[in-house]
Amino acid sequence: MKKIILTIIIFNISIIHAQINLxxxxxxxxxxxxxxxxxxxxxxxxxxxxxxxxxxxxxxxxxxxxxxxxxxxxxxMEKKIKTNHIGLTVSSMTDMMELLKKKNINFESWNGKRNTFELRWDGVKQIYFQDPEGNWIEINQK
CATH class of the missing domain: 3.30.720.120 (Signal recognition particle alu RNA binding heterodimer, srp9/1)
Known part of the structure; x- marks a missing residue:
């Protein structure tokens, strides 16, 4: 019985040490x-x-x-949905929106309102736009 308990303990310790640390x-x-x-x-x-x-x-x-x-x-992939996106943070949403307008890049809120930001429940400002392949990019200001 002691050998079984010792084997279980050693096995559990080896599993703990073998876990991946990302x-x-x-x-x-x-x-x-x-x-x-x-x-x-x-x-x-x-x-x-x-x-x-x-x-x-x-x-x-x-x-x-x-x-x-x-x-x-x-x-x-042909189908691009807004849920799948790259999320980036900027220090000034106003500056980012001005840059996108200057470069003729359309942007919108999560709900699809053009040229405006969405104010998330936690106070974060968000806008969304697409790259030439249709991949969505989220810009937020915390």
């Missing part, structure tokens, strides 16, 4: 049809720094805090 989110990969136009959107509209990568059919961008966006050409 430290941070590394990247988000999005499939696109046109790597050039979509890559230029993230580089010029969102002003993300482009990173070097080994593949001709991919473009990688730095979101900061060790988080990257990987655009992968050739893998694409």
């Amino acid at each position: 430290s941070y989110t590394d990247h988000l990969a999005i499939g696109v049809k046109n790597i050039d136009s979509t890559g230029e959107f993230y580089k010029n509209i969102l002003e993300l720094k482009e990173l070097e990568n080994p593949s001709a059919n991919q473009r990688w961008f730095d979101f900061g805090d060790k988080f990257e966006l990987h655009l992968v050409e050739g893998v694409h």
Whole structure:
């Protein structure tokens, strides 16, 4: 009986030590049809720094805090719903909305009201717009 209890204890300890410890989110990969136009959107509209990568059919961008966006050409989903989106935070919603207007990028609230933000229940301002492939992007100001 003691051997069984000892075996169970050792087994449980080994499981605890073997558990995965995730430290941070590394990247988000999005499939696109046109790597050039979509890559230029993230580089010029969102002003993300482009990173070097080994593949001709991919473009990688730095979101900061060790988080990257990987655009992968050739893998694409036609249906895009707002629930599936990239969420980014800015310090000034007013400045972001002015930038999007200046660059002729349509944006809307969660409920689809054009050119205005949504005020979330916790006081966070939110707007949504799409990249050239139809992927939704949420911008919020906390």
